[in-house]
Amino acid sequence: MLVPPDMLGAHSRMLYQVNKYVGEKVASRQATIAKTVRExxxxxxxxxxxxxxxxxxxxxxxxxxxxxxxxxxxxxxxxxxxxxxxxxxxxxxxxxxxxxxxxxxxxxxxxxxxxxxxxxxxxxxxxxxxxxxxxxxxxxxxxxxxxxxxxxxxxxxxxxxxxxxxxxxxxxxxxxxxxxxxxxxWPRSSATWPQPHIAWPSPHLVAKVKTEGTVTSIYSAIYKW
CATH class of the missing domain: 3.30.460.90 (Beta Polymerase; domain 2)
Known part of the structure; x- marks a missing residue:
């Protein structure tokens, strides 16, 4: 499969930015939390x-x-x-x-x-x-x-x-x-098979996610479900 050179360049730049973000933000945050947990x-x-x-x-x-x-x-x-x-x-x-x-x-x-x-x-x-x-x-x-x-x-x-x-x-x-x-x-809530006719996610949850939009925090309804 032939891939245009410009696509390879864009992929490399994106990969570089992702790795940079992980190294500067994610890894340091994980290390800080791990140190705090031990303390x-x-x-x-x-x-x-x-x-x-x-x-x-x-x-x-x-x-x-x-x-x-x-x-x-x-x-x-x-x-x-x-x-x-x-x-x-x-x-x-x-x-x-x-x-x-x-x-x-x-x-x-x-x-x-x-x-x-x-x-x-x-x-x-x-x-x-x-x-x-x-x-x-x-x-x-x-x-x-x-x-x-x-x-x-x-x-x-x-x-x-x-x-x-x-x-x-x-x-x-x-x-x-x-x-x-x-x-x-065995928890009572898991004692029976879910009903196939019940829609998931529920209309209430769908409406809540639509209201919150795409810029959400980790405490929003999206991450709870």
Missing amino acids: VAKVVQDVLKEVEAQEPRFISSLTEVNGHFEGLYVVSPTEFEVVLYLNQMGVFNFVDDGTLPGCAVLKLSDGRKRSMSLWVEFITASGYLSARKIRSRFQTLVAQACDKCAYRDMVKMVADTTEVRLRLRERYVVQITPAFKCGGV
Whole structure:
């Protein structure tokens, strides 16, 4: 196949500009975020180590595996979330009640096993594990850990919130969320095959994308779907 010389020249110039942009913008941004992630993980690991020393049930699960940190998610260049996976000790059943898509609640498999649970004081009268009670206890432990950890000069709790949020160096915000892994639970929203007659994307989403136009941010409807 013969290609006109002017097309080869245009392709080379475009390739040069793309590579230049990647080298100057994308690579440097990735390196900056990677450095920040490592710094954030180091501070959070130290805080969680202090939490574990106070309350052994809250064992830190934030570990580095193959170059990434298990349970750490980048929300934005200055916002992060760490999911702390706890041990539920096998006396609970996962129940998908549809309250939160993709998530389930924990309920005692047998009311007589209440005293056998590792989290006995957080169980409600109806046998459910209370996320609010666990989060409240965890929030108290993290606040105490922030005052004792090696990075206490650069980390502090974010006030006026029921979530466990830390502010690092007055620049970064990290939310730590205690959770249990729902092994073998298929989300209710994915339990059935989608209906073939339902149009995708939906007319509402199409209208939203048309309204936003072509100059969009990463937080627009286009990137959410």
